[in-house]
Structures are given as structure tokens and as C-alpha cells.
Amino acid sequence: MVAAAVARQFGGARRRLIEELEAKGVGDLAVLKAFDDVPRHHFVPTGVAHRAYEDAPLPIGHGQTISQPSVHARFLALLRLTGRERVLEIGTGSGFQAALLTRLAASVFSIERIAALAEQARECLRACGIEQVIQRVGDGTLGWPEFAPFDAILVGAASPEIPVPLTEQLAVGGQLLVPVGDKQGQALVRVVRTADDFRQERLDPMRFVPLIGAHGFEA
Numbered sequence: 001m002v003a004a005a006v007a008r009q010f011g012g013a014r015r016r017l018i019e020e021l022e023a024k025g026v027g028d029l030a031v032l033k034a035f036d037d038v039p040r041h042h043f044v045p046t047g048v049a050h051r052a053y054e055d056a057p058l059p060i061g062h063g064q065t066i067s068q069p070s071v072h073a074r075f076l077a078l079l080r081l082t083g084r085e086r087v088l089e090i091g092t093g094s095g096f097q098a099a100l101l102t103r104l105a106a107s108v109f110s111i112e113r114i115a116a117l118a119e120q121a122r123e124c125l126r127a128c129g130i131e132q133v134i135q136r137v138g139d140g141t142l143g144w145p146e147f148a149p150f151d152a153i154l155v156g157a158a159s160p161e162i163p164v165p166l167t168e169q170l171a172v173g174g175q176l177l178v179p180v181g182d183k184q185g186q187a188l189v190r191v192v193r194t195a196d197d198f199r200q201e202r203l204d205p206m207r208f209v210p211l212i213g214a215h216g217f218e219a
């Protein structure tokens, strides 16, 4: 009874969030469907679960945050995934973005530097019946060479520079999305690997927690 009531309560909130994302310009139906499929309230601490379907970042512990849904949606819409891609995510955090990615790509790899968060994300994913995410704890600025090349690499944290190992691990035609700037503010940068070069463009202003690692900020 209680479980059904909770599901109904969050179901309504989830539909309203999807309408809000649409109103904010997210037109990609596959992305909206992913938001409908993945219960965000399972990926936030119980203390803030009542806010799970607000278009807002929320604290997930260890000084980190789950990103705002419209930011996740923006990343996913830019990638235009077809369901066949191999994707690498840097900064598993809550695991929510990784969960969305399983709805849009063929294989999802995700690296988190804080072991406790990686474990928490693993449990949330399992609780939602999502078993396809291949996770690792470590410095994501170095990428995951054993599984490269990737069709898409998403960095969910702010970097002072474009991490070179990540561009090197892109497949031809693959794209890297990374917020680049200082700790106060960044621009989302897209790097596309062409047959013999890299093409770069600066997109929206963003504000993320820092990427800490060999090709990010110092700890």
C-alpha cells in the first residue's frame, strides 16, 4: 500500500519534471523517455528525496552533488546517441546519469574517484534493476584505455583543461563533453575526433564541482 502510494506520488512529480524539461527546450524524445524510465528519487539521499523531481542539483554526500536534470538532459541531447555506442562517464556521483545512459547507448563505463560514492551508486543502480554499468574507482582524467575507443565521453565535473587522455580515447567521429574553466564557472566544451584531427567548440556556461586528478585540479 505504502509503496504504491509512494510510486504514485513520485510518478506525478516525474511527469511534471519531464514537462518542465520539454518547456526548457529538451525535444529529444529518447532523452525524455530515459527520464521517464529512471526513478531519480532512488539516486538521492532520503533526506532530499522529496525534491528529487525539481530541476535542481542536490547534495549526495562527500561534498558532491547530483547534477540538475536539465544539465543531464543537455549533455544527452548533444550526444544524439542511437543505442549502439560505447560510452565513458567520468564522475559517477549518484549513478543517475549512468542509469540514463544505459537507456540510450549499448555499453556504459563509469569512473568515480570517491569509493564510497561509487559503492552507493552501485547499490542504487542494482536496486533499480540496472546491471549494465561497468564501474571503476580511480582517476577518470586518465580515461579507461583498456576499453577505448569510446564513441562518447562525458565529464560531469569541472576541469581546468581538456584532459588529453580522454581525447586520445575517442573513436573517430566520437565526442567528448567537458566543462572547462576555473572552479567558479566553466563553459561546456565539445571535442569531436575527425579522421585526422580534433574539432572543438565552446557551448553553454555551466557550474560543476571540480574534477580532481592528474589532468584536472589538484586535490
Ligand code: SAH
Binding pocket: 064, 065, 066, 067, 090, 091, 092, 093, 094, 095, 096, 097, 098, 111, 112, 113, 114, 117, 138, 139, 140, 141, 156, 157, 209, 210, 211, 212, 213, 214, 216
Ligand atoms: N553525473 C553525476 C555527477 C556527480 S558530481 C551525477 O549527476 O550524479 C561529479 C563527480 O565527479 C563527483 O562524484 C566527484 O567525486 C567525481 N570526480 C571528481 N574528479 C574525478 C576524477 N578525476 N575521476 C572520477 N571522478 C571524479
